[in-house]
Amino acid sequence: MPATVKPADAEEARPRARGRPRSLTSRDAILKAARELMDQLGPAGVTMEAVAARAGVGKPTVYRWWPDRHAVAMAALMEAQPSDQPAAIAKRTRTLQAALAQQMQDIADTFGSPRGRSVASMIAASDPNTELSKAFRNHFVLARREEGRGLLQEALQRGELREGLDLDVTLDLLYGPLFFRLLLGHAPLDAAFVKQLLGQVLLGLRSGDGN
Amino acid sequence: MPATVKPADAEEARPRARGRPRSLTSRDAILKAARELMDQLGPAGVTMEAVAARAGVGKPTVYRWWPDRHAVAMAALMEAQPSDQPAAIAKRTRTLQAALAQQMQDIADTFGSPRGRSVASMIAASDPNTELSKAFRNHFVLARREEGRGLLQEALQRGELREGLDLDVTLDLLYGPLFFRLLLGHAPLDAAFVKQLLGQVLLGLRSGDGN
Amino acid sequence: MPATVKPADAEEARPRARGRPRSLTSRDAILKAARELMDQLGPAGVTMEAVAARAGVGKPTVYRWWPDRHAVAMAALMEAQPSDQPAAIAKRTRTLQAALAQQMQDIADTFGSPRGRSVASMIAASDPNTELSKAFRNHFVLARREEGRGLLQEALQRGELREGLDLDVTLDLLYGPLFFRLLLGHAPLDAAFVKQLLGQVLLGLRSGDGN
Amino acid sequence: MPATVKPADAEEARPRARGRPRSLTSRDAILKAARELMDQLGPAGVTMEAVAARAGVGKPTVYRWWPDRHAVAMAALMEAQPSDQPAAIAKRTRTLQAALAQQMQDIADTFGSPRGRSVASMIAASDPNTELSKAFRNHFVLARREEGRGLLQEALQRGELREGLDLDVTLDLLYGPLFFRLLLGHAPLDAAFVKQLLGQVLLGLRSGDGN
DNA sequence: GGATAATCGAGACGGTACGTCGCGTCTTCAT
DNA sequence: ATGAAGACGCGACGTACCGTCTCGATTATCC
Numbered sequence: 029m030p031a032t033v034k035p036a037d038a039e040e041a042r043p044r045a046r047g048r049p050r051s052l053t054s055r056d057a058i059l060k061a062a063r064e065l066m067d068q069l070g071p072a073g074v075t076m077e078a079v080a081a082r083a084g085v086g087k088p089t090v091y092r093w094w095p096d097r098h099a100v101a102m103a104a105l106m107e108a109q110p111s112d113q114p115a116a117i118a119k120r121t122r123t124l125q126a127a128l129a130q131q132m133q134d135i136a137d138t139f140g141s142p143r144g145r146s147v148a149s150m151i152a153a154s155d156p157n158t159e160l161s162k163a164f165r166n167h168f169v170l171a172r173r174e175e176g177r178g179l180l181q182e183a184l185q186r187g188e189l190r191e192g193l194d195l196d197v198t199l200d201l202l203y204g205p206l207f208f209r210l211l212l213g214h215a216p217l218d219a220a221f222v223k224q225l226l227g228q229v230l231l232g233l234r235s236g237d238g239n
Numbered sequence: 240m241p242a243t244v245k246p247a248d249a250e251e252a253r254p255r256a257r258g259r260p261r262s263l264t265s266r267d268a269i270l271k272a273a274r275e276l277m278d279q280l281g282p283a284g285v286t287m288e289a290v291a292a293r294a295g296v297g298k299p300t301v302y303r304w305w306p307d308r309h310a311v312a313m314a315a316l317m318e319a320q321p322s323d324q325p326a327a328i329a330k331r332t333r334t335l336q337a338a339l340a341q342q343m344q345d346i347a348d349t350f351g352s353p354r355g356r357s358v359a360s361m362i363a364a365s366d367p368n369t370e371l372s373k374a375f376r377n378h379f380v381l382a383r384r385e386e387g388r389g390l391l392q393e394a395l396q397r398g399e400l401r402e403g404l405d406l407d408v409t410l411d412l413l414y415g416p417l418f419f420r421l422l423l424g425h426a427p428l429d430a431a432f433v434k435q436l437l438g439q440v441l442l443g444l445r446s447g448d449g450n
Numbered sequence: 451m452p453a454t455v456k457p458a459d460a461e462e463a464r465p466r467a468r469g470r471p472r473s474l475t476s477r478d479a480i481l482k483a484a485r486e487l488m489d490q491l492g493p494a495g496v497t498m499e500a501v502a503a504r505a506g507v508g509k510p511t512v513y514r515w516w517p518d519r520h521a522v523a524m525a526a527l528m529e530a531q532p533s534d535q536p537a538a539i540a541k542r543t544r545t546l547q548a549a550l551a552q553q554m555q556d557i558a559d560t561f562g563s564p565r566g567r568s569v570a571s572m573i574a575a576s577d578p579n580t581e582l583s584k585a586f587r588n589h590f591v592l593a594r595r596e597e598g599r600g601l602l603q604e605a606l607q608r609g610e611l612r613e614g615l616d617l618d619v620t621l622d623l624l625y626g627p628l629f630f631r632l633l634l635g636h637a638p639l640d641a642a643f644v645k646q647l648l649g650q651v652l653l654g655l656r657s658g659d660g661n
Numbered sequence: 662m663p664a665t666v667k668p669a670d671a672e673e674a675r676p677r678a679r680g681r682p683r684s685l686t687s688r689d690a691i692l693k694a695a696r697e698l699m700d701q702l703g704p705a706g707v708t709m710e711a712v713a714a715r716a717g718v719g720k721p722t723v724y725r726w727w728p729d730r731h732a733v734a735m736a737a738l739m740e741a742q743p744s745d746q747p748a749a750i751a752k753r754t755r756t757l758q759a760a761l762a763q764q765m766q767d768i769a770d771t772f773g774s775p776r777g778r779s780v781a782s783m784i785a786a787s788d789p790n791t792e793l794s795k796a797f798r799n800h801f802v803l804a805r806r807e808e809g810r811g812l813l814q815e816a817l818q819r820g821e822l823r824e825g826l827d828l829d830v831t832l833d834l835l836y837g838p839l840f841f842r843l844l845l846g847h848a849p850l851d852a853a854f855v856k857q858l859l860g861q862v863l864l865g866l867r868s869g870d871g872n
Numbered sequence: 873g874g875a876t877a878a879t880c881g882a883g884a885c886g887g888t889a890c891g892t893c894g895c896g897t898c899t900t901c902a903t
Numbered sequence: 904a905t906g907a908a909g910a911c912g913c914g915a916c917g918t919a920c921c922g923t924c925t926c927g928a929t930t931a932t933c934c
Contacts, residue, residue: 047883048925054885075915086886091917145367152363156356156424170425196426197416197435204416205408211422213367214381215407224408232443265906286894297907302896469878470930476880499920508881513922567789574785578778578846592847618848619838619857627830627837633844635789636803637829646830653865680909681899687911708889719912724891 050092057083058090062104071146071153074101098154102164105147109138109168124183125230128176129222132206135172136217139210148211173203189233201229268294269301273315282357282364285312309365313375316358320349320379335394336441339387340433343417346383347428350421359422380418384410400444412440472514479505480512484526493568493575496523520576524586527569531560531590546605547652550598551644554628557594558639561632570633591629595621611655623651683725690716691723695737704779704786707734731787735797738780742771742801757816758863761809762855765839768805769850772843781844802840806832822866834862 061082065073076097080087094100122130138144147168154161176199183189205225209217272293276284287308291298305311333341349355358379365372387410394400416436420428483504487495498519502509516522544552560566569590576583598621605611627647631639694715698706709730713720727733755763771777780801787794809832816822838858842850 045883046881046927048885050884051925076917077915080886084886086888087916088887088918089885092884096917097915149364152360152422165423165425169423173425194435194439197432197439200416200419200426201412201436201439204419205411206415207422208411208415208418211363211418212376212380214376214384215411221408224405225412228405228408228412228443229439232439287896288894291907295907297909298896299898299908300906303905307896308894468876468932470880470932472879497920498922502881506881508883510882510923511880514879518922519920571785574782574844587845587847591845595847616857619854619861622838622841622848623834623858623861626839626841627833629844630833630837630840633785633840634798634802636798636806637833643830646827647834650830650834650865651861654861679901679907681911683910684899709891710889713912717912719914720890721892721913722911725910729891730889 051089054083054085054089055093058085058093058100059104059107062100063108066101066104066146067143070142071101071149074104076100098150099160101146101150102154102160105143105150106164106167108143124179124188125226127179128202128226129219131172131175131179132202132222132226133219135203135206136210136222139207140217144210152211169203169207173199176202193233198229198233202226265294265296265300266304269296269304269311270315270318272296273311274319277312277315277357278354281353282312282360285315287311309361310371312357312361313365313371316354316361317375317378319354335390335399336437338390339413339437340430342383342386342390343413343433343437344430346414346417347421347433350418351428355421359418363422380414384414387413404444409440409444413437473511476505476507476511477515480507480515480522481526481529483507484522485530488523488526488568489565492564493523493571496526498522520572521582523568523572524576524582527565527572528586528589530565546601546610547648549601550624550648551641553594553597553601554624554644554648555641557625557628558632558644561629562639566632570629574633591625595625598624615655620651620655624648684722687716687718687722688726691718691726691733692737692740694718695733696741699734699737699779700776703775704734704782707737709733731783732793734779734783735787735793738776738783739797739800741776757812757821758859760812761835761859762852764805764808764812765835765855765859766852768836768839769843769855772840773850777843781840785844802836806836809835826866831862831866835859 058079061079062074065075065078065082074097076087076090079097079100080090083090090100094103139148151161151165151168154164156162156165177195180189180193180195180198184191184193202225206217206222209215209221215221269290272290273285276286276289276293285308287298287301290296290308290311291301294301301311305314350359362372362376362379365375367373367376388406391400391404391406391409395402395404413436417428417433420426420432426432480501483501484496487497487500487504496519498509498512501519501522502512505512512522516525561570573583573587573590576586578584578587599617602611602615602617602620606613606615624647628639628644631637631643637643691712694712695707698708698711698715707730709720709723712718712730712733713723716723723733727736772781784794784798784801787797789795789798810828813822813826813828813831817824817826835858839850839855842848842854848854
């Protein structure tokens with residue numbers, strides 16, 4: 029799913045806007061420049077002037093695509109990491125616990141990187157009410173949570189989990205602690221933690237009731 | 240615990256510095272101004288110029304106390320909310336589950352407020368490695384988590400929880416999902432959620448092993 | 451005589467260019483828009499974007515007719531005021547002094563208007579070496595001076611003026627002070643001034659020599 | 662007399678403004694930079710960015726002293742040429758005609774230079790109603806005209822000129838044609854012209870009446 | 873009559889400069 | 904020495920126009 033501000037590509041009419049079409053080349057150059065600045069200087073380095081200069085583009089062209097520097101940075105990060113296959117590959121080959129463990133470790137690795145830190149800091153710094161901010165959170169965090177929902181539902185169908193489980197609470201029980209440690213950094217985020225976390229959560233999912 | 244970067248008020252010598260002493264009045268006026276700006280304009284509104292102007296203070300005076308705008312903002316927020324008694328009062332009067340539920344609901348209320356949103360956004364936006372940032376995270380999040388540790392330890396001594404419990408994982412299991420929903424806002428953070436959350440977590444704490 | 455930069459309509463071949471011919475409707479709309487902007491906002495308001503937008507025309511269409519914004523503004527002003535009959539009508543009906551007085555008052559009125567101020571400011575602001583600039587100066591100022599030359603020559607033939615008069619100096623003696631006050635605004639430009647001016651100048655033209 | 666916008670140096674109170682005083686060093690560097698740009702690139706080259714960069718000064722500092730680019734350019738030109746002694750020296754040593762001839766040739770030389778062209782173009786391009794614009798016109802043009810008034814008054818006292826002369830008209834009669842040719846460029850501005858001009862004007866001043 | 877070609881409106885393009893705001897530092901006088 | 908005041912160099916902001924280009928659509932001439 030593209031990171032543009034106006035996807036709007038419902039296949040209907042869309043009367044082939046008048047005038048010169050926007051240059052996708054410019055758009056890509058802008059996002060590439062933003063990504064490089066993000067990696068080299070962090071989120072604060074993604075200034076409109078630096079992005080435009082590095083992309084070989086006029087500042088107004090950047091503003092034609094995105095309304096401000098936060099939007100450019102978010103679009104660059106979203107385009108950089110498609111949020112795709114990694115877990116999907118592993119999905120079917122393991123047990124629920126193994127699949128979740130792998131995905132969570134993958135998330136930890138991703139967010140442990142400098143670019144991941146940038147993502148985290150932008151999630152919290154941006155106005156949470158804008159559409160772009162929601163899309164960004166969805167892209168980087170909630171999409172992973174939805175992968176987990178898929179894994180849980182399969183396990184549910186296999187009868188490995190008890191009926192009547194509140195999936196949303198369970199998902200937060202899995203991913204909440206993960207991002208909590210990522211953001212706070214008060215304790216290590218290693219394989220042992222993931223194992224313990226999964227163990228405690230899954231224990232409560234197998235039998236009995238959680239009330 | 241003061242919010243200044245340099246407490247340094249070790250009671251020893253301190254040769255009664257020459258010249259005019261720093262005005263505590265100024266300090267308080269600065270923090271008050273910062274708090275007001277934070278409430279009215281959000282974290283981005285806490286600029287040094289605005290703070291100094293509103294406090295009726297010169298900019299260098301602000302810089303004499305804190306090194307940059309983030310520090311002023313953090314100090315203002317920390318001074319505003321002492322992170323004290325609320326849970327302490329309730330501690331002894333209820334069951335573990337009830338005490339935790341009350342504290343968590345209290346946290347949710349606190350962070351649901353505009354000022355709480357500011358706190359959350361500053362946590363994620365600030366450089367996580369600075370001392371001030373650590374103090375800030377500790378003040379607003381980890382201190383609450385430590386309150387929970389106290390509650391769990393009491394329950395442990397009462398034999399309500401199984402031995403060998405990994406308290407750190409358990410604490411993240413409790414507070415992680417809470418802050419996860421606070422930050423992401425993907426699902427409501429109401430009493431039902433708190434109840435479900437506590438139910439699922441405590442279920443795994445009572446018997447059996449979590450491995 | 452049209453105000454376009456490229457009249458070039460030498461009646462010869464001109465192989466009746468292929469393709470769609472330029473729209474005179476557009477041309478007129480552009481000049482009309484430029485005139486309106488000039489009147490409402492002054493010379494600085496005559497921007498290519500505003501002209502094109504107000505004329506309901508694409509920017510390249512404007513550039514197809516004129517090379518830059520100055521040219522458009524000058525063309526608009528020149529087209530607006532044909533520099534014609536006013537004095538021509540009066541020419542024959544009066545004495546030299548009366549005819550000059552009327553023309554000069556007419557010039558003063560013209561240049562005293564907002565549009566006249568625009569003309570004056572463009573004369574001085576434009577690069578004096580371009581062809582267009584020369585045509586513009588000629589249209590608005592020197593053409594009037596040439597009218598005066600005609601009046602003087604008639605008077606010369608009637609024997610009202612002494613022989614050997616340097617007409618160019620005399621013309622500048624008449625029109626120089628007029629435009630001087632117009633541009634500098636240091637003193638009123640009223641009928642009394644015109645009368646005084648003509649009196650002093652013509653005094654020197656009647657007899658004796660000016661050496 | 663300085664070119665600052667706020668001279669206001671009436672020697673009275675002026676309570677020694679609070680805060681850091683403005684740096685005259687910066688002011689001078691700005692004006693010097695503006696002058697150099699004016700000489701090298703013409704009036705259009707005097708952009709705020711270029712001035713600030715060349716002066717080694719921040720843009721806001723330039724705006725602290727002058728409100729816009731025109732003001733900077735005018736101040737630079739006024740500071741560059743003090744509009745002083747030249748004629749004053751010659752004043753007493755010659756006849757009226759010789760003194761005027763020298764001054765007028767001096768004016769022609771001054772305004773014939775590139776910098777003089779810039780001055781002329783700025784006079785006509787600037788909003789004639791602002792205080793700065795008036796000061797500018799006064800500095801470069803009317804001050805010279807006033808020198809001429811002095812010369813005429815001396816001649817008047819010596820009895821060289823007839824009584825009842827309208828000095829203002831006479832002055833415009835002298836300087837108007839000069840600036841007319843300067844601005845329009847339709848005829849040479851050489852010694853012969855100056856001689857002819859003075860001859861015709863002075864002829865009318867000696868005897869008879871100009872009505 | 874169908875191809876060809878220059879024009880049309882529209883509007884995005886790379887740029888330059890605008891005038892503003894905030895940073896964190898420095899310099900002044902008054903306390 | 905510290906207080907407030909405020910100017911300093913700096914750098915980024917977001918906007919306005921510049922003059923050029925690239926679209927699809929239109930309108931004429933030429934084959």
